[in-house]
Amino acid sequence: MTDVMTDRSLQRLRVAIVDDEELARSVAREFLSKMADVEVVAECANGFEAVKAVSDLSPDLLLLDVQMPKLDGFEVLELVGRDVAVVFVTAYDQYALRAFEVHAVDYLLKPFSAERLAAALGRARERLDRGERGAARDVEQAQRLAAAARPRSHAGRILVRDGPRVHVLPAEKIDYVQAQDDYVSFRCEGKEYLKEQTLAQVEASLDPAKFVRIHRSFVINVDRLARVELDERDNHIAILADGRRLPVSRTGHARLISLL
Amino acid sequence: MHPILSRGERLAAYLAVWLVIGILLATVLTGQGLEWPEALALLLPLCLVYSFVCLSAWYVCRATPLRTSGLSRVLATSGLAALVSGALWLGLARAWIAALSELSVFATRADVFLDQAPFLFASGVLLFLLALAVHHALIAFETVTEAERRQLELEVLAREAELRALRAQVDPHFLYNSLNSISALTKSDPDGARRMCILLGEFLRETLRVSGRARIPLSEELALAERFLGIEQVRFGARLRIEQHVDAAASLCRVPPLVLQPLVENAITHGIAGLLEGGVIHLDITRLNGRLAVALENPRDVDSPAPTGRGVGLDSVRRRLTTMFGSTATMRTEIETGRFRVELDLPCSVDD
Numbered sequence: 001m002t003d004v005m006t007d008r009s010l011q012r013l014r015v016a017i018v019d020d021e022e023l024a025r026s027v028a029r030e031f032l033s034k035m036a037d038v039e040v041v042a043e044c045a046n047g048f049e050a051v052k053a054v055s056d057l058s059p060d061l062l063l064l065d066v067q068m069p070k071l072d073g074f075e076v077l078e079l080v081g082r083d084v085a086v087v088f089v090t091a092y093d094q095y096a097l098r099a100f101e102v103h104a105v106d107y108l109l110k111p112f113s114a115e116r117l118a119a120a121l122g123r124a125r126e127r128l129d130r131g132e133r134g135a136a137r138d139v140e141q142a143q144r145l146a147a148a149a150r151p152r153s154h155a156g157r158i159l160v161r162d163g164p165r166v167h168v169l170p171a172e173k174i175d176y177v178q179a180q181d182d183y184v185s186f187r188c189e190g191k192e193y194l195k196e197q198t199l200a201q202v203e204a205s206l207d208p209a210k211f212v213r214i215h216r217s218f219v220i221n222v223d224r225l226a227r228v229e230l231d232e233r234d235n236h237i238a239i240l241a242d243g244r245r246l247p248v249s250r251t252g253h254a255r256l257i258s259l260l
Numbered sequence: 261m262h263p264i265l266s267r268g269e270r271l272a273a274y275l276a277v278w279l280v281i282g283i284l285l286a287t288v289l290t291g292q293g294l295e296w297p298e299a300l301a302l303l304l305p306l307c308l309v310y311s312f313v314c315l316s317a318w319y320v321c322r323a324t325p326l327r328t329s330g331l332s333r334v335l336a337t338s339g340l341a342a343l344v345s346g347a348l349w350l351g352l353a354r355a356w357i358a359a360l361s362e363l364s365v366f367a368t369r370a371d372v373f374l375d376q377a378p379f380l381f382a383s384g385v386l387l388f389l390l391a392l393a394v395h396h397a398l399i400a401f402e403t404v405t406e407a408e409r410r411q412l413e414l415e416v417l418a419r420e421a422e423l424r425a426l427r428a429q430v431d432p433h434f435l436y437n438s439l440n441s442i443s444a445l446t447k448s449d450p451d452g453a454r455r456m457c458i459l460l461g462e463f464l465r466e467t468l469r470v471s472g473r474a475r476i477p478l479s480e481e482l483a484l485a486e487r488f489l490g491i492e493q494v495r496f497g498a499r500l501r502i503e504q505h506v507d508a509a510a511s512l513c514r515v516p517p518l519v520l521q522p523l524v525e526n527a528i529t530h531g532i533a534g535l536l537e538g539g540v541i542h543l544d545i546t547r548l549n550g551r552l553a554v555a556l557e558n559p560r561d562v563d564s565p566a567p568t569g570r571g572v573g574l575d576s577v578r579r580r581l582t583t584m585f586g587s588t589a590t591m592r593t594e595i596e597t598g599r600f601r602v603e604l605d606l607p608c609s610v611d612d
Contacts (some may be wrong), residue, residue, distance in 0.1 A: 020533075021495055023495060023497075024441070025439070030448070091436035109436070110436050110439070111436065162321055
């Protein structure tokens with residue numbers, strides 16, 4: 001097993017091309033077709049297709065455009081960054097620093113040459129040889145950086161990957177977020193969505209004027225708060241609009257008061 | 261800045277001229293029975309001092325510029341200044357003669373000098389007048405040079421502004437993406453690649469050409485926007501669709517350059533490009549009762565964040581309209597769910 005894994009340079013590099021422009025995909029496809037030991041396993045016209053391709057085909061490498069409809073390149077990286085190496089391909093040089101922070105293998109500026117693409121693939125092979133499959137060495141780092149690097153101010157939405165599918169949760173539709181071991185669960189329109197993240201990261205990525213941490217394990221959307229009550233042991237309890245009761249800690253109560 | 265004092269080489273030339281004047285005056289005095297050393301000893305130091313007195317002619321020139329002051333005023337001021345200077349020159353001469361006599365450096369005969377007083381006075385007045393003329397000439401010369409320099413500077417600035425306008429107008433990423441499309445077409449569709457090169461060349465040339473003009477017919481602005489759309493069509497393919505209705509009469513209206521193309525660019529960058537399936541851009545241009553109405557509407561992604569970066573292109577359009585039409589032109593934008601609309605309303609002038 002390890003013998004097979006150690007020398008990737010002998011293996012075919014399985015690449016997925018992600019770009020919303022057909023012509024941009026075709027130039028990458030043309031260059032890759034002339035390279036030995038490279039196989040284009042998928043061409044994706046948007047981020048959702050890219051996430052699905054990573055789940056279904058587990059390519060080694062994504063050639064990933066940044067500006068795309070619905071999900072941009074950094075959001076795709078946030079969702080699949082642990083499973084696949086990423087080379088960004090874009091006309092915009094201003095994302096280079098962010099790409100570096102989220103451990104992208106390389107950053108290609110359009111228009112690019114076949115040689116430049118080959119060099120990027122070489123770097124990807126090197127990294128895969130070292131056994132670093134994903135773009136990020138640890139997921140938390142990737143998620144934190146992806147969240148921090150997100151251009152949308154105060155994440156107007158939360159992206160949750162569910163295998164090949166991506167759920168887009170608009171922040172205003174989230175009722176509350178609950179910490180559950182290594183995961184957080186988002187309560188949104190009557191459903192629960194699990195995401196591998198810490199509650200602190202979620203709290204940092206949401207609008208502090210709308211979301212407040214009322215407890216070690218809970219961040220709530222203040223728009224959903226109906227009232228705060230005291231229980232028989234003088235603990236504060238938050239009652240949400242749907243009647244759900246959530247515990248409020250002493251510091252959480254102070255935060256709630258200062259926000260309201 | 262004093263035209264002579266401020267430049268070393270001019271001051272040197274000026275003093276050299278005064279040396280010659282001193283020698284000439286000395287020659288005149290030797291003709292009156294003075295010895296050469298005596299005449300030179302008297303006149304050279306005198307000329308040196310008087311040369312600096314004559315530099316003050318600059319202030320007289322400045323006080324009465326030839327272009328704005330009346331002739332009588334110039335003559336009166338100049339004459340008075342010359343008389344005062346001549347008197348000063350004579351006074352200096354007398355003092356210097358007295359000093360020389362006191363020192364008995366030469367076998368000086370003060371009376372011979374004093375016989376020359378009228379001559380000395382006249383030469384002092386004339387020399388000052390001469391200095392005035394020289395200063396006037398120098399000032400005129402500097403004014404011309406300054407004007408030329410300014411003209412040159414303005415031309416450079418205008419050129420720079422033109423390039424800046426182009427850079428502001430043509431998004432470099434539009435170029436990068438277009439070049440990438442050409443790179444893709446080179447192999448798969450060489451004819452298409454060539455068409456794209458030509459379109460791009462025409463678009464850039466036209467942008468540069470119209471951005472230097474104050475007003476262009478709307479038809480030219482439309483042509484520019486259509487070239488832009490042609491290039492973007494290659495990139496976006498079926499995702500980009502246009503429906504336009506343009507009054508034939510509207511195309512004659514004169515508009516500031518680059519009021520339409522940025523709207524189209526905005527519709528693509530912030531609208532079509534954010535949609536998986538793309539969409540239709542509606543462009544309606546009508547001319548009614550001497551006014552030109554432009555309405556452009558594009559679909560946009562419902563989930564896309566509120567437009568923060570939007571506006572550089574739209575702002576430039578607004579500025580151009582205000583510059584040309586003041587408050588008689590308006591620009592209105594409207595964002596609804598999944599839709600962006602911009603409307604321009606401006607006077608339509610057909611004449612030049």
